[in-house]
Amino acid sequence: MTTTLPHFEPFSPDALAHRGGALAEGPVALGSAGYTILNFELATTVLRDSRFQNAALKLMEDFGITDGPVHEFRAHSLLMAEGRRHLRLRTPLARFMGPATVENIRGILREIIQDLAAALDPSAPVDFHGGIDQRLPARVYCYLAGAPVEDAAKVARLSERTLSLLNRDPSLTPVIVAAYDELFAYLRDLVARKRAQGLGEDMLSFLIAQHDAGKLSEEELFNEAAAMLEASSVNTTHQTGLVVWTLLRDREVWQRLVEDPALIPAAMVEVLRLYPRPGVVSRIATEDVELNGTVIPAGSDVHVAVWSANRDPARFENPAEFVLERERNQPLTFSTGSHNCLGQGLAKVEMEEVVRYLVEHFPNTVVVEEGTDIGQAGGRWLVKSLTVDLKP
Ligand code: HEM
Structure with missing residues (x-):
């Protein structure tokens, strides 16, 4: 009906x-x-x-x-592909993004979080969204893709601007087109440099090797790389903020995480259910x-x-209700079916490690409500600001 x-x-x-x-x-x-x-x-x-x-x-x-x-990229991208072509494009990259890569990244992630947190001054209220949520995913992307760490601010900006298509605001069209043009030029340069320097263990090297083995055309190599860059940061940024905001405000749940950090993954999934970025x-x-x-x-x-x-x-x-012990807790936040989010393992580990950092180093942290603004626009949940008092 x-x-x-x-x-x-x-x-x-x-x-x-x-x-x-x-x-x-x-x-x-x-x-x-x-x-x-x-x-x-x-x-x-x-x-x-x-x-x-x-x-x-x-x-x-x-x-x-x-x-x-920009139209050509989208028309031929992973998102639009179906059937055998989608499988051919997706399967090798999905394997690369599997549990081994994600677990290997965990240690690096902890170092990046420590590094970003070192710039925060815990003696005053801290802009957690600007300091951690907005910076971490792009830093992780640079590590994953084998890009210089100095490129992180550009990566964050390009992800935010290209995916602003989903804001459904036609006045953004010139910004979106310019961001894609910059993203394509950036990747062309990065791939050329990698080819010149020799391939490594990173994601772009993996895609180049797939091309060199005849499994991807040149256009497919760039399309996959571009799809990963556009998706790399902005959604993880907002979802991380939503996770931190929700968990810190439920003091009973937070206390349980402090006492038993092994509960963090289940707590994070429950926030994904209640406040899905998409x-x-x-x-x-x-x-x-x-x-x-x-x-x-x-x-x-x-x-x-x-x-x-x-x-x-x-x-x-x-x-x-927020239920930490929820069984069969599989929300649709990363979609389902053949197009489910290819970066979900990575995004989850990023969010888990941010929560673990707070639980381990600043277990008495609280949200400063007047410095915090969370809502949804265009069907997408977002964090405009998230201020916290970092307390050991
Ligand atoms: C919390 C953060 C994230 C959320 C909530 C999220 C959500 C989603 C959703 C809902 C889809 C399906 C879109 C659709 O069917 O229309 C998707 C697809 C995708 N995501 Fe994510 N994503 C996140 C992080 C990431 C990251 C970090 C990456 C890569 C580094 C990534 C890469 C992709 C790719 C490549 C697809 C397309 C898969 C395909 O079409 O086969 N995502 N994501």
């Missing part, structure tokens, strides 16, 4: 899809932006069904990016598809309301 809510708009700041309540009307809502899928079961179905294709290319076209290198993941129906008795016509916009699905009472008991 479809509920027709003519003004149902999953991207407005106060959208019901991010406040609860919408699901009570039914799992599928039709409104001004198209169809919105609100429950866990149908959200999972849509994300796993290749007849629903990623909306990123259409979003670019809607914003006037209809040809040129509150909405969008698709386009490539053919007529029947969903829960409703035929979704070919060409329709279909928005998976991750926030709402992650709080579906049919899937998660007491969905609004």
Whole structure:
């Protein structure tokens, strides 16, 4: 059954899809932006069904990016590929990004966090978002990709600007195109330098070696590298902030983490469920598809309301509560199906280590509420500022 809510708009700041309540009307809502899928079961179905294709290319076209290198990149990227081509592009990179790489990075991560934290002055309230959340993912990317550490600020800026497409603000089009142009030029230069210097153990060297072995074309090598760079930082930045903010404000849970840091991974997943950076993941129906008795016509916009699905009472008991012991806790924050997030192992370990750093070094840290601003815009949860009192 479809509920027709003519003004149902999953991207407005106060959208019901991010406040609860919408699901009570039914799992599928039709409104001004198209169809919105609100429950866990149908959200999972849509994300796993290749007849629903990623909306990123259409979003670019809607914003006037209809040809040129940026359009070409998106059209041929991992996100848009399906079937055998997607498998061929994704599988080797996914193996590279597997548990061995992620665990190897843990030690480096601890060093980077220590280094970033050394610049914070714990005798006064600390800008945790600017000092740690916004810097860490790009530093980690530079290590992973084999890029100079001096490039981290550029990487963070390029990730933020390219993915601002998802803000759904057409006035950003020139900024987005300029950021992609800069990103492509940066990667071309980095790859050329790596080829000249000789390959190492890093991700870009891995992709170049795949190309040299005839497994990737030159265009595919650059597309994969660009997909990893755009995704590298901005989502992890905001999700890290949401994790720290939520855990520090629940003092009972925080105390349990201080006493038993082995609980950190479970606590982090529970925050991913409650405050998913991607509150909405969008698709386009490539053919007529029947969903829960409703035929979704070919060409329709279909928005998976991750926030709402992650709080579906049919899937998660007491969905609004933070439950550390939750069983089968697999929220849709990293999506599901063949396009699930390829960097999720890395992102999780980054967030775990930030929490571990606080638990081990500053267990009495508290959030300074007046210096903190968290919300959602365009269906994406974000941290505008997060100030903390770092207390040992
Ligand atoms: C907390 C941080 C992150 C979140 C919440 C997140 C979320 C997501 C989501 C929801 C998707 C699916 C998009 C869709 O189906 O439309 C996705 C895909 C992807 N993510 Fe992430 N991501 C994060 C961090 C990362 C990182 C650190 C990397 C790489 C360094 C990365 C690389 C990718 C790639 C390459 C894809 C495309 C996979 C494919 O299409 O096969 N992500 N991510």
